[in-house]
Amino acid sequence: MPTYSKEVRLAQRPEGYPDSSTWDVAEVEVPEPGPGEFVVRVELISLDPAMRGWLNDVRSYVPPVGIGEVMRALAAGTVTASKHDGYAVGDVVSGTFGVREYAVSDGAGVSRLDLDRAPMETWLGALGxxxxxxxxxxxxxxxxxxxxxxxxxxxxxxxxxxxxxxxxxxxxxxxxxxxxxxxxxxxxxxxxxxxxxxxxxxxxxxxxxxxxxxxxxxxxxxxxxxxxxxxxxxxxxxxxxxxxxxxxxxxxxxxxxxxxxxxxxxxxxxxxxxxxxDYRDRYGEAVDAIAGLIDEGRLVAAETVLDGGVEAFPEALLGLFEGVNTGKLLLKV
Amino acid sequence: MPTYSKEVRLAQRPEGYPDSSTWDVAEVEVPEPGPGEFVVRVELISLDPAMRGWLNDVRSYVPPVGIGEVMRALAAGTVTASKHDGYAVGDVVSGTFGVREYAVSDGAGVSRLDLDRAPMETWLGALGxxxxxxxxxxxxxxxxxxxxxxxxxxxxxxxxxxxxxxxxxxxxxxxxxxxxxxxxxxxxxxxxxxxxxxxxxxxxxxxxxxxxxxxxxxxxxxxxxxxxxxxxxxxxxxxxxxxxxxxxxxxxxxxxxxxxxxxxxxxxxxxxxxxxxDYRDRYGEAVDAIAGLIDEGRLVAAETVLDGGVEAFPEALLGLFEGVNTGKLLLKV
Incomplete structure (x- = not known):
């Protein structure tokens, strides 16, 4: 198991399209979970248009990402260490883990993913x-x-x-x-x-x-x-x-x-x-409806998965705005 | 009773604010009612912002006023001649009579006004x-x-x-x-x-x-x-x-x-x-609610009434866009 974790931080707020000056890539030690926490090895990072808004210093439905902070991102991965009663090593989860290789979490906003029902990619796309x-x-x-x-x-x-x-x-x-x-x-x-x-x-x-x-x-x-x-x-x-x-x-x-x-x-x-x-209490209804259509062959869950790890995040985000993807755009860590 | 009726017609479509070239004032004979028709002596003409839209040759919720046609206007007045079973001489009515001194109507879109309940001005304003x-x-x-x-x-x-x-x-x-x-x-x-x-x-x-x-x-x-x-x-x-x-x-x-x-x-x-x-079937509900508040002294029905007859219509319409009025703007014929 590696001891260092790469992460992408917001270096400065972009005007117009983000570029290389927008981001810093840093390495930190892989965190140890504290009491009630667990550590996730991030395997897939979600690229979302809303990310661009999070870079602006304006009031919106979520606060902006701060300068020097790890870029906010939905992601999915596997639990590698846990001192949390609800999550065990090997559990597959999604959450707002950020653009990083290893994330520590207290479970807030985290979902357990059932890979028998759908692959991890789909849990960040059609079922995410x-x-x-x-x-x-x-x-x-x-x-x-x-x-x-x-x-x-x-x-x-x-x-x-x-x-x-x-x-x-x-x-x-x-x-x-x-x-x-x-x-x-x-x-x-x-x-x-x-x-x-x-x-x-x-x-x-x-x-x-x-x-x-x-x-x-x-x-x-x-x-x-x-x-x-x-x-x-x-x-x-x-x-x-x-x-x-x-x-x-x-x-x-x-x-x-x-x-x-x-x-x-x-x-x-x-x-x-x-x-x-605002609809989080009803996500189950939507998951059942969409998964049902996928199972019946009436809905295609499409994903475009980019390689390159967290260092490729800046380019992947620009690709999103260029429309390189068909279906959900994901970055493989 | 006069034998001629003045009316204001659309001479040409304005660009920007209507001006003197927009309108023609004409005199026609006071119409005689045909079978099923009645004639109204127009006493008050309603000035409405929507009138400006009626001058443009574009699709909207009502067709534009045609070149050479009498300008469309809501108005109120008194029946002076009738061959209509539903309306008698002396009845006070409102309808889309146009910017003219005398209008002929078959009763379509006409309402009878109860002057014991509210004055004619209010029937074109708070109750119109x-x-x-x-x-x-x-x-x-x-x-x-x-x-x-x-x-x-x-x-x-x-x-x-x-x-x-x-x-x-x-x-x-x-x-x-x-x-x-x-x-x-x-x-x-x-x-x-x-x-x-x-x-x-x-x-x-x-x-x-x-x-x-x-x-x-x-x-x-x-x-x-x-x-x-x-x-x-x-x-x-x-x-x-x-x-x-x-x-x-x-x-x-x-x-x-x-x-x-x-x-x-x-x-x-x-x-x-x-x-x-779209709410015409429920106008009664609104009239009862607003008239009730007026009667209780909880709602002021305000009107600004301009003099000058139909010839003053072009200026009155500009006055509407300048905001000369407090409450409903009306032109006295």
Whole structure:
């Protein structure tokens, strides 16, 4: 067993895209668990768009990562030492362990992973935060109903790919938006009713063509031009589910807002934001629903796993914003 | 009885603010009612921000006014001739009679006004469209509850003044925003808990000071900077009721959207639009509630009545956008 653990710390707050000056890689001794604690060898680190927001010194639903602190990250791994009654050596767990090789935990926010039910990758994707976000955003905030026309942004991404497939399973007509022909092809293979390649431009027209009767639910992970295109093409009583605005996360100033927001009035529609943690008491319901669809072969849990260990984290995060992934993006430690 | 009736027609679509080239004033013969029709002598014409939108050749919840057509307007008056079984000479009615001295009607969309219950002015204000808009926007879209902090834009205007007073009657803490010290003083006299004079600038800071625990309901008649200031200061689970965007109605291009819309995510809040006509089956409920509060002395139905007849309509409409009115703005014919 190694005695040193590498970790990635926030060196300074980035303006725009993070670069090499944003991060420090350090080595520390592998921690010993104190009473009521255990140590996890981190095996997979989750790359999430929300990470960019955690780097800004602004009030949000979680505090920012402090300068000099280990970068916050969801991760999964195996318990290697324990003085905690609830966790034994060999247990496989997920939690907010951070971008590091070994983490110490008191069990707060930690979940035990059943690898007989699904592999570790899926517990960070379709059965993890992205899956929970997709499920509660679509069912609770979006109030999805059979027959709805559902437009999904970043549909080949971690959240979008689950939203799109859940909506299909609920009897909706589903339109996915993705960047590039390869992803578009992949989405068609998942059975979506229409696919928009955002690189082909004129999103307003593309959405109108794909949804001539209007969009009942727009699941927004990206903001920007696509949000305006969706607002211009709503159906009466539509729901715009605000999940993210990845197009803006690396902007140096507050980007323009949705110019067509008054469409909400014309179409008697609503735009609503949510934070998945508010649904934590109901995660079991979502896991059962999604795992059930996976078992029935009706939902594909896709992951893109990068190699390179924690040192590769800075590049992996940029890859996320470039859209290198299909499905959930993970970094193997 | 006069034999000629003046009317104001749309001569050409304005860019920006309407001016003298926008309108034609014409004289036509006073119409005779056909079978199933009656004629109304128009006595009061309602000036509404929505009128500006009706001048644009764009899809909305009602079709635009056509070039050469009489300007659409809600109005009230007295029946002077009738071949309609439901209406007799002397009946006092309101309807979409247009900017004209005499209108012919088949009764569609016409309401009989009970002048024993309230004066004609009030039937176009607190008990008319503005009152209905205030009531259903606050209760149904805003889901108002006792203890809510309610921020009201254009609070000295036709809709805003009713929203503010209804919210007070429902046990809310009410903050009104208005332009100028005179209106601010008037709002304080209505019993509002705090008043913001938008001419004093830095709306974001003024809202934060007036609502340190955040805004539960923002009733938006104006859009623009105040919408962003409200979004930055929401309480968790807040509702932004989109009723109008008067700050943008005379813009020549689509104005910027609300830059801070992602606050809806941080605060788990929603922004929802509505059109009052959707609630027409429940107008009676709103009239009873508002008339009851008036009778109890708990709600002031304010109107500003301009003189000058239909020829004064172009100037009166500009006055509306300048905010010459306290309460409902009406033009006396």
């Amino acid at each position: 935060m992205p899956g929970m976000t997709a499920y509660f955003g679509l069912t609770d905030v979006g109030a999805v109903a059979p027959g709805d026309t559902v437009l999904v942004s970043a549909a080949a991404g971690a959240v979008g790919s689950i939203v799109a497939q859940l909506a299909k399973a609920r009897g909706c007509r589903v339109i996915g938006v993705a960047g590039g022909q390869e992803k578009a092809e992949w989405l068609r293979g998942l059975g979506l009713d229409a696919v928009i390649d955002r690189r082909e431009g004129d999103l307003l027209k593309q959405v109108r063509t794909a949804a001539p009767d209007g969009v009942d639910i727009y699941f927004d992970n990206v903001g920007g031009e696509l949000l305006d295109a969706a607002l211009a093409n709503l159906a009466r009583g539509a729901r715009v589910v605000l999940c993210g605005a990845v197009s803006a996360y690396n902007e140096e100033s507050l980007p323009e807002g949705p110019r067509r927001y008054m469409s909400l009035l014309v179409f008697r529609a609503r735009m609503e934001g949510f934070v998945v943690f | 469209m503005p009152g209905m808009t205030a009531y259903f926007g606050l209760t149904d879209v805003g889901a108002v509850a006792p203890g809510d902090t309610v921020l009201v834009s254009a609070a000295a205007g036709a809709v805003g003044s009713i929203v503010a007073q209804l919210a007070k009657a429902r046990g809310c803490r009410v903050i009104g925003v208005a332009g100028g010290q005179e209106k601010a003083e008037w709002l304080r006299g209505l019993g509002l808990d705090a008043v913001i004079d938008r001419r004093e600038g830095d709306l974001l800071k003024q809202v934060r000071t007036a609502a340190p625990d955040g805004v539960d309901i923002y009733f938006d008649n104006v859009g623009g900077e105040l919408l962003d200031a409200a979004l930055a200061n929401l309480a968790r689970g807040a509702r932004v009721v989109l009723c109008g965007a008067v700050s943008a109605y005379n813009e020549e291009s689509l104005p910027e959207g609300p830059r801070r819309y992602m606050s809806l995510l941080v605060f788990r809040a929603r922004m929802e639009g509505f059109v009052v006509f």
